[in-house]
Amino acid sequence: MRLVSALRAIVGDDGILVRDEELFVYEADGLTLHRGRPVAVVLPRDKTEVQRIVRSCREHEVPFVPRGAGTGLSGGATAIEGGVIIELQRMNRIVRVDENDRFAIVQPGVVNADLSKAVAHLDLFYAPDPSSQQACTIGGNVAENSGGPHTLKYGTTTNHILGLELVTPDGECLQLGSEAGGTNGYDLVGTVVGSEGTLGIVTEVTVRLTPVPETVATMLGIFDGVVEACRAVGAVIGAGLVPAAMEIVDQRTINAVEDSRYAAGLPRDAGAILIVEADGSSASVARQVERIREFAEASGARDFQVARDEAERVRFWRARKGAFGAMGRLAPDLYVHDAVVPRKKLPEILAAVCEIGDRHGLKLSNVFHAGDGNLHPNISFDRRDAEEMERVIAAGEEILRICVEAGGVITGEHGVGTEKRDYMRLLFSEADLDAMMKLRLAFDPERVCNPGKIFPTTRFCAESNPKARGYDEVPIS
Numbered sequence: 001m002r003l004v005s006a007l008r009a010i011v012g013d014d015g016i017l018v019r020d021e022e023l024f025v026y027e028a029d030g031l032t033l034h035r036g037r038p039v040a041v042v043l044p045r046d047k048t049e050v051q052r053i054v055r056s057c058r059e060h061e062v063p064f065v066p067r068g069a070g071t072g073l074s075g076g077a078t079a080i081e082g083g084v085i086i087e088l089q090r091m092n093r094i095v096r097v098d099e100n101d102r103f104a105i106v107q108p109g110v111v112n113a114d115l116s117k118a119v120a121h122l123d124l125f126y127a128p129d130p131s132s133q134q135a136c137t138i139g140g141n142v143a144e145n146s147g148g149p150h151t152l153k154y155g156t157t158t159n160h161i162l163g164l165e166l167v168t169p170d171g172e173c174l175q176l177g178s179e180a181g182g183t184n185g186y187d188l189v190g191t192v193v194g195s196e197g198t199l200g201i202v203t204e205v206t207v208r209l210t211p212v213p214e215t216v217a218t219m220l221g222i223f224d225g226v227v228e229a230c231r232a233v234g235a236v237i238g239a240g241l242v243p244a245a246m247e248i249v250d251q252r253t254i255n256a257v258e259d260s261r262y263a264a265g266l267p268r269d270a271g272a273i274l275i276v277e278a279d280g281s282s283a284s285v286a287r288q289v290e291r292i293r294e295f296a297e298a299s300g301a302r303d304f305q306v307a308r309d310e311a312e313r314v315r316f317w318r319a320r321k322g323a324f325g326a327m328g329r330l331a332p333d334l335y336v337h338d339a340v341v342p343r344k345k346l347p348e349i350l351a352a353v354c355e356i357g358d359r360h361g362l363k364l365s366n367v368f369h370a371g372d373g374n375l376h377p378n379i380s381f382d383r384r385d386a387e388e389m390e391r392v393i394a395a396g397e398e399i400l401r402i403c404v405e406a407g408g409v410i411t412g413e414h415g416v417g418t419e420k421r422d423y424m425r426l427l428f429s430e431a432d433l434d435a436m437m438k439l440r441l442a443f444d445p446e447r448v449c450n451p452g453k454i455f456p457t458t459r460f461c462a463e464s465n466p467k468a469r470g471y472d473e474v475p476i477s
């Protein structure tokens with residue numbers, strides 16, 4: 001194939017994968033429900049190679065898909081329409097760290113956790129901390145506008161990006177934003193963050209670094225039920241406190257964790273645990289801890305502990321951070337949902353989510369960023385069982401609908417990708433979607449860069465609303 005020869009000439013023999021067994025690995029990202037096989041995977045080493053790859057794909061009229069570590073959970077890095085995957089993992093250098101102005105310039109393949117480790121000696125860290133941070137890349141975080149447990153206080157990725165270098169779908173290279181921060185003219189940095197790889201390929205990122213807080217206190221509340229734990233979250237937020245993190249783990253997850261290598265000595269009979277972290281000055285943290293304890297106990301906590309040392313703090317977090325891995329013990333496949341609801345509605349929505357799981361006879365568990373109202377109902381299943389698959393999809397759709405009806409949105413941090421593209425109409429009108437598509441087409445008029453993501457498909461339109469437009473067809477004018 002001429003395209004493969006052209007790509008090989010750009011990246012060399014060790015920079016391209018074309019064999020069946022190699023491509024199999026790239027058929028899906030963390031969402032194993034949706035699959036698509038690329039014709040090739042290329043691994044560029046620098047921006048110039050990315051530009052040449054993009055131009056070559058265009059010349060051969062083949063679409064391309066940027067990819068980081070492939071930990072995404074919405075199908076964003078899957079070549080759903082075939083084409084070439086451009087994997088950025090070899091572009092993994094920290095180019096420069098400016099300690100005084102507190103920023104770093106990094107290549108997109110830098111692993112999230114590695115950045116904080118690299119600047120720890122300067123008492124700085126990179127705040128966005130997805131639970132996948134040991135594997136996921138800064139480029140993927142930018143594309144998904146990723147969050148994490150500490151989003152509650154520190155915000156999502158968009159709050160930490162000062163500048164971007166972007167190779168556009170026609171192979172040009174744009175410098176967006178600056179080390180100084182601030183926006184002149186249109187905020188194109190904000191536009192690219194969260195665009196799920198549909199506006200171009202990020203080849204360099206200028207990130208804000210944050211001073212390590214003076215003190216951190218990590219608390220563990222034990223509750224009889226997830227609804228009581230949600231009430232405690234509502235009480236803390238309602239009182240105007242802003243902890244760094246508030247995370248809930250339910251009973252099914254606790255037991256999966258305790259059965260796994262992440263076992264943290266948690267009580268298996270607890271209905272839920274609530275992990276709260278407060279950081280800042282010693283005086284302010286001490287005050288926060290006492291108030292959070294009061295709210296937790298008033299909401300029904302049967303036990304409340306404060307980590308006495310770093311080892312205990314790590315133990316508290318182990319249940320949360322190891323939760324997804326531990327769920328491999330429940331079933332071969334895991335569907336991690338992601339939706340946001342107003343925090344005051346958490347107790348009723350959680351009760352409804354559990355009812356939906358039970359009614360469909362599914363193994364549903366909850367581990368989520370409670371402080372942000374960001375739910376992750378997780379369904380453990382076996383995709384070889386077609387009948388169970390139907391129930392998984394039906395339950396997922398019901399969950400999304402009740403979240404939107406409660407005033408929420410269909411994704412908090414995992415993105416729309418292929419997973420939720422057909423649910424975009426739950427939130428957006430045709431006019432809203434047309435405006436978004438016009439923005440996409442301004443960067444990528446021929447829709448060659450990560451096609452098939454974010455926008456609803458014809459299939460769904462025909463089923464639900466014959467008059468609605470399917471965005472997988474020719475570009476709108």
Ligand SMILES: Cc1cc2nc3c(=O)[nH]c(=O)nc-3n(C[C@H](O)[C@H](O)[C@H](O)COP(=O)(O)OP(=O)(O)OC[C@H]3O[C@@H](n4cnc5c(N)ncnc54)[C@H](O)[C@@H]3O)c2cc1C
Pocket residue numbers: 029030065066067068069070071072073075076077088108129130131132135136137138139140141142143144145146147148149196197198200201202203324325413414450
């Ligand atoms: C166990 C587990 C826990 C998770 N926890 C969280 C969490 O707490 N918070 C959270 O937000 N997410 C979480 N995720 C989801 C996922 O890790 C994030 O979305 C992450 O940002 C994806 O990074 P990645 O490098 O794996 O990107 P990929 O999955 O490879 O790609 C994700 C998207 O980014 C695009 N992309 C990748 N690199 C570039 C680039 N250089 N330029 C342009 N587009 C690019 C891709 O096309 C795709 O659309 C979790 C996933 C797992 C498996």
